[in-house]
Amino acid sequence: MSETMKPAVIKHMPFGGYYRRGELVPDTELTSTDPGTPMGEYMRRFWQPVCLSEELTDLPKAIRILGEDLVAFRNRKGGVGVLHRHCSHRGASLEYGIVTDEGIRCCYHGWHYSADGTLLDTPCEPPESRLKETVCQGAYPAFERDGLVFAYFGRPDERPEFPVFxxxxxxxxxxxxxxxxxxxxxxxxxxxxxxxxxxxxxxxxxxxxxxxxxxxxxxxxxxxxxxxxxxxxxxxxxxxxxxxxxxxxxxxxxxxxxxxxxxxxxxxxxxxxxxxxxxxxxxxxxxxxxxxxxxxxxxxxxxxxxxxxxxxxxxxxxxxxxxxxxxxxxxxxxxxxxxxxxxxxxxxxxxxxxxxxxxxxxxxxxxxxxxxxxxxxxxxxxxxxxxxxxxxxxxxxxxxxxxxxxxxxxxxxxxxxxxxxxxxxxxxxxxxxxxxxxxxxxxxxxxxxxxxxxxxxxxxxxxxxxxxxxxxxxxxxx
Structure with missing residues (x-):
């Protein structure tokens, strides 16, 4: 930019595109919602819809919400769950998992999780394995209302009631x-x-x-x-x-x-x-x-x-x-x-x-x-x-x-x-x-x-x- 060209002049200059090529950046305080960001943590204090009920069939659904890769599913008893997408064992995606009566089973080695992330079964491990006591899959509270599936992504001890208007x-x-x-x-x-x-x-x-x-x-x-x-x-x-x-x-x-x-x-x-x-x-x-x-x-x-x-x-x-x-x-x-x-x-x-x-x-x-x-x-x-x-x-x-x-x-x-x-x-x-x-x-x-x-x-x-x-x-x- 010419040292003689002041911003106020450039703003009103016809054909002044040459002087307005500076790189502008987003306001990330408001626009970024990844984990740990101010807006992301603000949003995680409230229930958020994550999919329509009709999208949960007998197969899991891969979803991405607030910058997190997740899987939503409906177990065979009708309950819904929202888990971190990648299995805690070796990282295979639970979008390829098998829906069960109680939860979802990873296709790779059969690790079986309930909707709250509890590890229910590790079929490839010996009976004396204590993995079920030490491993828990990342999970979020979820429920359905009028055809929408909602999840809460905030601190578990700060979970609010769902407001009904x-x-x-x-x-x-x-x-x-x-x-x-x-x-x-x-x-x-x-x-x-x-x-x-x-x-x-x-x-x-x-x-x-x-x-x-x-x-x-x-x-x-x-x-x-x-x-x-x-x-x-x-x-x-x-x-x-x-x-x-x-x-x-x-x-x-x-x-x-x-x-x-x-x-x-x-x-x-x-x-x-x-x-x-x-x-x-x-x-x-x-x-x-x-x-x-x-x-x-x-x-x-x-x-x-x-x-x-x-x-x-x-x-x-x-x-x-x-x-x-x-x-x-x-x-x-x-x-x-x-x-x-x-x-x-x-x-x-x-x-x-x-x-x-x-x-x-x-x-x-x-x-x-x-x-x-x-x-x-x-x-x-x-x-x-x-x-x-x-x-x-x-x-x-x-x-x-x-x-x-x-x-x-x-x-x-x-x-x-x-x-x-x-x-x-x-x-x-x-x-x-x-x-x-x-x-x-x-x-x-x-x-x-x-x-x-x-x-x-x-x-x-x-x-x-x-x-x-x-x-x-x-x-x-x-």
Whole structure:
């Protein structure tokens, strides 16, 4: 670089590529999740999905999670196990092992392990061998729920309870359908994309090149998300999570408030995925997701699609289209299209994977629309450094097996316009969030009714009522 060329000048120089060839490196504190790394150890404090139940047949399955080579299996009695992949004897892979009633047997010399890693049998050794007393295969606690297999990779004496949120069981009749989406890139660029809600008004709304036929572009757009929302972001759970509030003005004095919540380090829930999101008084979660690192340059989304009449009253979703590396709600969520199709009608998969195997934050030039992304990174960094208070919202004891609240939802209210409609939309969004928080300490079966009753009180009221309600909520700490 010329000594006379200052960085500020280079940044604005047309045809200045020659001066911007310096090698930039990833932010490994946030992006690396191998054992021993700050983010890797942070993630190991929580239950992580590792595969779909349907992937565990009568054969073991080789998996890689958080930079560790593992094998998942279902024993002949139906229990699941997650072990280190290479046998403690001579290192043969247990992906070639024989599933048994109690566990899995290595194909090489027959060493037989239970799901907790206990060595049950060493058929090639003499009877007096004490290997069963001195050797244990690396193993992690694992269980199944609604078609997903979960494992805990942290310290055994710090294993948490698995948090069960309201949306897993409410409204009544909810069906959770498991799915996965595979991305050949770092986990963080997929996770933080959710806080970049502004992209829905561009990427997911006819962002196609000239001459694309309807068949190629079909399914890449989210109906109703085309207008730029008024955005707000806020930390939740003492900094252990965050939400965005997206408020949009609709015809006939309607306001649509959409809230999505992350719970760190890699969990989130999303509201309605169909056009009725902009029609319903109140609906809750349509998707639960964990963004799980495979290693630093690969990740898998594991999650549940929620099917019920509240979140999808017109039954536009398709459970049959959810499963291993497939999802029903939007084309471009997996790498199953041709390169040309992705170029002509790009989706999330193309946008996120194309940021490099690991996105380079040092090369970004953020704007105001990126506030949520940078807030997400800041809070994750604090979590990895152990600077956040303990998140009691996922562990606090609840009577009668109560489930836990979250804030992901869509609500539509009648609120007449005023001269400063942007500020009004912000206030309406904050008011909806404060109403959701009001219900936190209620029994789980009372929360939805409380929220709907309070939203009914707002409906049709003018700016003065909204402003007063927001002030009251702020004074009460909500």
């Amino acid at each position: 309201d949306s897993y069981v409410q409204p009544g009749g909810t069906r959770l359908v498991p799915f996965s989406n595979v991305y050949p890139c770092n986990w963080l660029q997929v996770f933080e994309n959710i806080m970049d809600h502004m992209h829905t008004a561009v990427l997911h709304n006819h962002m196609t090149v000239e001459g694309v036929d309807d068949e190629t572009s079909a399914g890449v757009s989210l109906d109703g998300f085309g207008d730029m929302p008024v955005m707000q972001w806020e930390a939740t759970r003492g900094g252990n999570g965050m939400i965005f509030i997206a408020s949009r003005r609709l015809p006939e004095d309607k306001v649509w408030v959409r809230i999505t919540e992350m719970v760190f380090p890699n969990f989130l829930q999303i509201g309605s995925l169909v056009p009725t999101a902009a029609r319903e008084r109140h609906s809750t979660t349509a998707m639960t997701r964990w963004q799980v690192p495979v290693d630093d340059t690969h990740m898998i989304i594991f999650g549940w699609r929620h099917f019920n009449d509240e979140v999808d009253p017109d039954h536009l979703g398709s459970a049959e289209d959810c499963g291993v590396d497939k999802i029903d709600f939007l084309v471009g969520q997996t790498g199953n299209r041709t390169y040309e199709e992705g170029q002509r009608a790009p989706g999330d998969w193309e946008a996120l994977v194309s940021q490099r195997p690991v996105a380079i934050h040092a090369g970004e030039h953020p704007g105001k629309s990126d506030i949520g992304v940078y807030m997400c990174r800041k809070l994750l960094r604090e979590g990895a450094r152990g600077l956040l208070p303990k998140d009691t919202t996922r562990t606090r004891a609840r009577a009668n097996g109560d489930t836990l609240p979250m804030y992901a939802q869509d609500s539509v209210l009648t609120v007449p316009k005023n001269a400063d409609d942007r500020a009004l939309l912000q206030r309406v969004g904050k008011l909806v969030l404060s109403i959701l928080k009001e219900a936190d300490d209620l029994p789980s079966h009372e929360r939805d009714a409380h929220v709907r009753r309070r939203l009914d009180e707002i409906d049709g009221q003018g700016e003065g009522f909204v402003v007063q309600s927001v002030e009251i909520a702020a004074a009460s700490g909500r």
